[in-house]
Amino acid sequence: MEIFETAAAQMALLFAMIAVGFGCRKKGVMNDEFDAKLSFLVLNVTMPCMIVAAVLNSTSFPSLDMVLEIIEWGSITYLFVTLIAIVIGHFVSSDDRTRGTLEYLMVFSNVSVIGFPLLNVIFGPAVVYGAIFNIPSTLATWTIGVMLLANKKDGEVVSLKARLKKLGISLISPCMISCLVSVVLVLCNITDSGVPAHTLTTIGQFTLPGAMFVLGSAIAKSPILEAFKNWRALIASVARLVVMPLACYFVFGFFLDDQLLLGTIVLITAMPAASSGTMMCIDADGDVESMSQGTFLTTIMSMGTIPTMAMILA
Numbered sequence: 001m002e003i004f005e006t007a008a009a010q011m012a013l014l015f016a017m018i019a020v021g022f023g024c025r026k027k028g029v030m031n032d033e034f035d036a037k038l039s040f041l042v043l044n045v046t047m048p049c050m051i052v053a054a055v056l057n058s059t060s061f062p063s064l065d066m067v068l069e070i071i072e073w074g075s076i077t078y079l080f081v082t083l084i085a086i087v088i089g090h091f092v093s094s095d096d097r098t099r100g101t102l103e104y105l106m107v108f109s110n111v112s113v114i115g116f117p118l119l120n121v122i123f124g125p126a127v128v129y130g131a132i133f134n135i136p137s138t139l140a141t142w143t144i145g146v147m148l149l150a151n152k153k154d155g156e157v158v159s160l161k162a163r164l165k166k167l168g169i170s171l172i173s174p175c176m177i178s179c180l181v182s183v184v185l186v187l188c189n190i191t192d193s194g195v196p197a198h199t200l201t202t203i204g205q206f207t208l209p210g211a212m213f214v215l216g217s218a219i220a221k222s223p224i225l226e227a228f229k230n231w232r233a234l235i236a237s238v239a240r241l242v243v244m245p246l247a248c249y250f251v252f253g254f255f256l257d258d259q260l261l262l263g264t265i266v267l268i269t270a271m272p273a274a275s276s277g278t279m280m281c282i283d284a285d286g287d288v289e290s291m292s293q294g295t296f297l298t299t300i301m302s303m304g305t306i307p308t309m310a311m312i313l314a
Contacts, residue, residue, distance in 0.1 A: 008303065010118075011299060011300075011302070011303055014212060014275075014299055015299070017208070017209050017212030017213060017216070018212050018215055018216040018219065018296070018299075019216060020209075020212075020213055020216060021212060021213035021214060021215060021216020021217040021218075021219075021220070022216035022217065022219055022220045023216075023220075024213065024216070024217060025216065025217040025220035025221065026220050030213070030217040031217075034217075035214050035217050035218065035282060036282055036283075038210055038213065038214055038279075039214055039278075039279035039282045039283055040283070041210065042206070042207055042210040042211055042214075042276075042279055043173075043174075043175065043276065043279055043280070043283065044173070044174045044175075045174070045203070046203055046204055046205075046206045046207040046210060047174075047175055047178075047204070047207045047276065048174040048175050048177065048178035049178070049200040049201075049203040049204040049207075050200075050201075050203075050204030050205070050207045051134065051138055051175065051178040051179060051182055051204075052178050052181055052182055052185070052200050052204075053197060053200040053201040053204045054131045054134055054182075054204075055131055055135075055182045055185045055186055055191075056185065056190075056191055056192045056196065056197040056200065056201075057191070057192075057193070057197055057201060058128055058131050058191050059128075059191065060128070060189075060191065061128060061132070061186055061189050061191075062128065062129075062132075064187065067132055067186055067187065069258075069261070070129055070132045070133055070261060070264075071132065071135055071136055071183075073252075073256070073261060073265060074132075074133045074135065074136030074137065074265075075136045075139075075140070077136075077248060077252075077265050077269065078107065078136060078137070078140035078144060079144075080247070080248065080251070081106070081107050081244050081247070081248070081269060082103075082107050082140075082144050082148075084106070084239070084243065084244065084247060085102075085103040085106035085107045085239070086103055088103075088106060088235070088236070088239050088243070089102055089103040089106070092232050092235050092236060093232055097286060097287050098232065098287045098290055100148045100149050100150070100286060100287075101148075101149065101281060101286040101287035101288075101290050101291050102232060102233065102236040102287075102290060102294065103148045104145055104148045104149055104277060104280070104281075104286070104291070105233075105236050105237075105240060105273045105277055105290075105291055105294040105295065105298075106236050106239045106240050106243075106244065107140070107144065107145070107148070107244075108137070108140070108141060108145060108273065108274035108276075108277065109240065109244075109268060109269055109270070109271035109272065109273065109274055110271045110272050110273065110274055110275055111130065111133065111134050111137050111268055111271065111274075118267060118306065118310065119264060119267060119268075122263070122267065122310055122313065129260065129261060129264040130264060130268065132186055133264060133265070133268060134182075135179055135182050135183055135186065137268075138175055138176070138178070138179040138182075139176070139179050141175070141274070141276065141280075142173055142175055142176045142179070145280060146280075146284070149280060149281065149284035149286045150284060207275075208275060211275040211276055211278070211279060212275060214278050214279050214282070215275065215278045215292055215295055215296070218278050218282075218288055218289070218291075218292035219292050219293070219296055221289070222289060222293075224296075226293065227293035227294075227296050227297055228297070230289075230290060230293050230294075232290065233290050233293045233294040233297055234297060236290075236294050237273075237294050237297040237298045237301055238301075240272070240273055240294075240298050241270060241272070241298055241301055241302055241305040241306075242305060244269045244270070245266045245267070245269045245270035245309055248265050248266050248269050249262070249266045249312070249313075252265060252266075263313045266309065266312075266313060267309065267310065267313060270302075270305065270306060270309040271302065271306070272295065272298035272299045272301075272302045273291075273294055273295040273298045273299075274295075275295070277291050277294075277295055278291050278292045278295060
């Protein structure tokens with residue numbers, strides 16, 4: 001019951017913020033230009049602050065060997081789910097632009113917003129595991145994610161050279177720099193509860209509402225019922241919420257003796273689509289409609305799938 005209540009509370013929070021963005025678009029307060037500028041602010045200012053703050057606010061870290069193992073398995077996880085997403089993507093859409101967008105949706109989950117509270121309820125100490133797991137998650141977002149969304153630009157095929165150039169730009173982005181800073185902080189076992197951590201936390205707290213406002217605004221551009229008619233987004237949503245966590249559970253279960261780490265991986269991969277997806281799509285000229293609809297669908301559907309996955313792990 002506590003698991004369901006925690007999930008329900010987080011979903012209600014997300015829906016409230018999505019509703020604000022939806023209403024602002026309908027009232028003309030938000031538009032495409034505003035969404036693009038807000039996305040830039042979140043991706044380049046508030047999100048990097050949130051990433052570093054998640055590490056600084058940790059009370060302590062596991063041993064160095066354990067930290068490296070979590071980062072290693074986090075990297076393996078994203079390579080594994082990316083492979084699955086690419087296979088499914090080729091059956092879902094023949095259009096490179098839409099396929100890349102849906103593959104991104106299938107690969108990346110909402111690690112911090114919903115994952116951390118549920119980790120705390122189910123496993124307790126795994127919250128620290130989640131904070132460390134967020135490092136390879138960010139790394140994958142700005143490498144694998146950028147490559148997936150670079151499939152097409154304005155209807156034209158993007159060359160490998162252009163993709164690598166975009167990847168190179170992403171590697172010096174504020175989010176990637178904050179990720180590297182987080183790695184150093186974790187390896188040096190540095191935490192902080194003073195002014196630096198409080199400042200970064202306060203700025204980083206705008207990441208979630210900012211991302212949800214953009215998502216709500218994007219959803220408002222087309223009728224909500226259209227999301228349920230988008231069969232490609234529906235398939236990608238099921239893959240995100242069911243296929244990915246179950247694949248990790250059964251495959252990694254053969255190799256991982258640490259049940260806490262296995263549970264952390266499975267629960268994180270069972271979360272709805274990443275809140276940053278719509279903003280990344282806007283920035284990369286991806287299929288914003290499919291991304292926003294898929295994110296909306298996974299948020300709704302996870303009300304049933306998350307408790308089920310939690311019971312499997314409990």
